[in-house]
Amino acid sequence: MFPSHNGALGIDFGTSHTVAVVRRRDGRVQSLLFDSSPLLPSAVFVDGDERLVTGRDALESARTAPARLEPHPKRRVDDGTVLLGDREWRVVDLFAAVLERVRRECVQVMGEVPQDVAVTHPAVWGAPRREVLRKACGRAGLSKVRLVPEPVAAAYYLVEQLDHAVAPGTSILVYDFGAGTFDVSVVTRRARGFDVTAASGLDELGGIDIDAAIAAELRERVGEVGDWNWFSHPGTAAERRGRHDLDRDIRLAKERLSRQTTADLYVPILDRDVHLTRAELETLARPLLDRAVAVVRSVVEGAGVRATELGGIFLVGGASRMPLVATLLHRELGIAPIVVDQLEQVVAHGALSSGHVDRSTTVSDTAAVKPPSEASDSRDSPLLASRSTTAPVSPAVPAPAPERATTPGDPEPVTPAVMRTRTDEDSPPERIESSKRGSDMYHADTDPPVEDQDDAQGDGADVTPRAARLRRRVLLAGGLGVAAAVVIPFALSGDDPPARSDDTATSSPSPSTSGDGRRWASETFLEDVDVRALALSPDGSVLAFTREEALELWNTSGEGIDVLPYEEDPTAFDTGDRMTFHPDGDLLAVSREGVGIWEVSRRERFATLEGDRRTPMAFSPDGRLLAFGRDDQVLVWDVTTRTTVTTLTSSAWEVTGLEGIAFSPDGIRLATVGGGLESTILEVWDTATWRRTFSPEAVFDGLGGAVAFSPDGSLFAVSGLGSGRIQLYEVADWKRADMLEAPGGNGNHLQFSHDGAILASNGRIETSGRLDLWDMTTRQRFTSLPGSPLLHRGGDLTGIAFSPDGVTIVTANDSSIELWKPV
Template sequence: MPDAALGIDYGTSSTVAVLRHPGGRVRPLLFDSSPLLPSAVFRNDSGRLLVGRDAEHAARLDPARYEPHPKRRVDDLEVLLGDHALPVSELVAAALTRIREEALRTLGEPPATVTMTCPATWGSARRQVLLDAAAAAGLPVPALVAEPVAAATYFAAVLGHAVRPGQCVIVYDLGAGTFDVSVVQRTEDGFRDLACRGLDDVGGLDLDALVVAHARTLVEPKGDGTWQRLAAPQSAADLRHATMLWTDARHLREALSRESSASMFIPVADTEVLFTRQQFEAVAEPVLRRTVDLALATLKEARVRPESVAGWFLVGGGTRTPLIATMLHRATGVAPTVLEEPQLVVAEGALHLATTAAVPTEAPEPAAAPPVTATPFAQPFAIPPASATPPADATPPIVATPPAPVAKPAPVAKPVVAAKPIVAAKPIVAATPAPQPKPATAAGVGTSFGELFALVGAGFAAVLLLLPVLNGETVGWWWIGGGGLALGTAWRAWRLRRPGPRAVDWAAIVAAALGAVALVVFTILDMPGI
């Protein structure tokens, strides 16, 4: 009977934990009756860190002590909550502590093994944040698994899709903070990344910004300064209202994945805003087009043939937007696989990996690949970066950035690398490109065609060349036509055993064909009476 094991996917917006009981039963842990634990953290008056929905509710009392997305701050040394600066690992540890407590309550004992996921492009410094947080939370030393590898494992092991060695799964991961696409290849002992690229400025939060932009177009024209209070809150009350605005924008976006229209209430303005799915898709299409284009470019970069793709797999909460599957289907001709709860995929996939291999927990920093240069997209609203500060006399920006108690630096761009996932106790190194086919010099126009052409052509040429000699004639055009046919045939015969360029192949075929035609034409013209 296997020991209890725990798989954790620490996300930007939500964290998921899946538990395998000693009897083999696999179930997600529930937090307030939901498998999704918000990653948000709030520091209360006593210095205790609240996580999940407790943190979201407490944030309305004092937003300055609230951090909604600790994973986005992974490159910061400390995060200011109120008047206290805390290490990022401590914020992550708060969520992991809540998971450990729930696992202990469910099992009655600590899990024997823990597997955590991280982006494939994370290096050793970022991975160490997760390891430090797990140690602070009292968990066993976790095995770290690349997120796309865990997703591909779920695709094969849980959903039952046949993925033969050499075939690939394209993992399209749209989370709250970032977008990543990976080409994951099946090997004899697991999966590995062939190519992985991403966009740091596209995620569920950026889609929420489109909803907020729509709300602003209806509220701002009133010119009473209402929107300015939401865009640049100065008081605690305005901070609460801004937090409510962005929370309700996320709920509206999620509702549009199920309904044709939805409404949200705008605090301070005391206004209700209606947003249809058609309106949302019109403004979201340019943003999502960038993800589809990057996915196709990554597939091309990995040099994977269409017949080697076992499937497209959509993971991450943002992929519940129906437009994504529609755009991918149109671009590839393949219907992607998307689940009702795509947020649970990575954690359970990591749990399945933990049952088959011991994964090392540390690895050298992966080698950096050339950065992704994204083409700016056109849209009816201008969405400024979070760190932008408009001049005093400038028109207020169209979209408000998410509220924060202090100015936060823009997140450091995630390095775009092709990292080899951590599987089967192998060191983590940059992915070795799959062997590529050599230029087409060893293969001709076709071996079977070449054999037939060589045999028939050689016999025909021999007969035609012998006829004038046997008749005692030495007609020049016989030698010209026969020579062209013989040379072309000789080259094709040579190509049956040796490599050569395709251009010469076709030239030989043309020369032989012209020679044959010339012999036939001259023979007819030489007949008596013509």
């Protein structure tokens, strides 16, 4: 059972995005979703009927009428009115339009507006700005609100959610680098909460300014100055679309370079590809980030604390993901910053936590709060007098190496301390659940009705219940073992706490033993969930799966990230879906009736392609191409240009269509399997010429199933559907290498471990799915203890995936998602 709570709503009204989080009466925490995303664009657009449109619809509408859009209302807080179209609009009404969208979504999810509503604001906002925000809340139907400084909310998240120890009297630094603004604060813990003891910021500095620097670099590299008029002054629908697409690709490239060292951008209209490296991005961003560091130095001085006395540095805001941010702060202060997974949602979650301890926490009367214009640029600072060389970090993260001498243009890399939301041993972890989409219209001329909280229903009924309940268990030889909720993706601690009584499961399988003496144990990640397809992101941070009417994203510590509506007909193909991640992990392709591609970071559709039902799909290793089946052909689609590169045809696919497809790890081959009811045909294509390089060969009598290349590209495996057979080929000459046989094998899933040592396939015993693991050295299936095969209770397996470290195998069926580990 969850502990009893009063309902609460926390709102982070941001410059570029607004985030809202609710806590139900049973204690569950849930992010509100707006158009299937937890990030609501704060943009406001005036439509032809003089209505204020918010969110993604506002941005989309502005393509044809940009003069009617205010993309960042929060930046206009001092202006009083804003000209949109041919009419002046009050800034308070623009604020209210965004907040009223949040209120309606909250009512749709909870059935009421909770009595505890916390709305955050920058610490540098004085009384006049806070009064604008308070009036906007009232116009939006949020008549009873607590205004909480953003760094205070972040501090509560750090202490209450991450369990970071901050003793009374100790100060922490909150570095908030958002899309539109930059703020930094020193927050000190008191007996009954937190005070902001010093704060400043730069209203003109944010992630969008780094985007602008990238755009300026592209102008330098591609074409002449006049070639970019379409970007600076788009006049046609094609130019506006091109500007929109390039803005989005710049943002995604910047985010990708936070995880990888290179990224490619496509410049529409000019039809040019541009290669960008992390080093080049850091060169562009360095002058902007140096300004931020100067403000940090000034604020810490103003707070009267030394760097060595800080209890931590907490990064907030999406632009803080850039590795250079943590590097520069570590160099300046000698402390490795703390970073969490979902930086954009920290402040909203912290606003909820702020109500537990002190409902009146505000900026301290003695706080050294400077407006952005007063931030010092001095580079002479006593902070450097006694700099620590070892940063306090999470125990799961190695301490950074001692500092080395560097030049200003050559920052050393630093690994920030990564912390995730804690999981309480004595109660199920809080989960982020989905909500239904709400309307996006707000009428400024009439005040929206105020929710009657006294008469509201008090049961907090869940309008979007999730059947899947988190339970974690590990079964060892001889009976029950231990249960653990851990924060390292797909890793179990060596000292796990005892299992709780509600984790008992007498029907679960005993461990199995491999031929080399290893035993395998299963752990239930999610139960009571009917999974149609499953995929794990390349870095192992996101687990995606489809149910009948939804695509769900979870992190691997057992917390729901998002639920996206999946509108394709759930009955279109009752044997399951197919899905695969792009190599960079930000695109996810799902096939049911056709092919839908999602941007994981933005929680929105990237493209919808016409394809065969449940067609197999494969991204090329460089991520540029996606191959899939359509109308007895294979389409090769360019992800960057969104155009078809080529279409492959073969008589082998005329009866049952494409059954399996895979790119070789070096990207120079594309292998396809198709055929009919009588035989399965293997063909291999050269990706440079798209000509067939391996003559069609009948692999099996009957239907084919899944295909896979080994990670080193030396082996290719293809399974026979329902035959229990897997044919191995030597890729060098495409000669048959071996035939693996396992009675009861289904053959619709094949997956190599990342080191190529194990090949996983699926089978069935009576009413349970079976996980078959093959030793690629001996070409033998791992043996098991008598009567104890690797069984996944329920129906046939609908997905198999290896974690990046190869330690864990994830399987799914119509009953649960299981984790398998050698023990």
